[in-house]
Amino acid sequence: SAVISQKPSRDICQRGTSLTIQCQVDSQVTMMFWYRQQPGQSLTLIATANQGSEATYESGFVIDKFPISRPNLTFSTLTVSNMSPEDSSIYLCSVLEGTGGINQPQHFGDGTRLSIL
Amino acid sequence: DQQVKQNSPSLSVQEGRISILNCDYTNSMFDYFLWYKKYPAEGPTFLISISSIKDKNEDGRFTVFLNKSAKHLSLHIVPSQPGDSAVYFCAASGGGYSTLTFGKGTMLLVSP
Structure with a gap:
């Protein structure tokens, strides 16, 4: 199967800041998704x-908070905007x-472990 | 409203014995079911899947059983090995969509 690389693997951020997570695949793939796993x-x-084109968001998630780009078939980014401690997740x-x-x-991918102080 | 439920947060089994992990679902539109294994600091790894046209799928030591009338599936690992110790997630999709709905996971500990 495809090799999926995520960067960064972990980060600690201050509240109110934004972080962009990158996902790179070693081959062209049809679909890419972003998930969140909150503690427990x-x-x-x-x-x-x-x-x-614009991402398709699930109920409870909005583009202003989680802007997503996918410029080609091997790469996507997720930005977590204006972060608060509740955004601490994988x-x-x-x-x-x-x-x-x-x-x-x-x-x-192996995920990005994000902690907000 | 949890559509996929794994009611056992943890399970302990001795090496060589059978591990049985259970999963229940409520959405009758689900027609494809998967099990993922997750080690700490790694992403979920696909293990085995089953579509609703089958009631059993086997891959080596891993077998998944599906009971559609009960909306229940289970993963059997025989024989269990210490390297199987991980969190196991049940997931489902359906209704023509490829998006997945996950359970909360069961942590399996296989002791030597």
């Missing part, structure tokens, strides 16, 4: 990153390879 919780989908990028159709497993 399950993985929650933030949005689907669409190549060349942020994960995932991809769908091949035809990207239904009934295909997603593959995940």
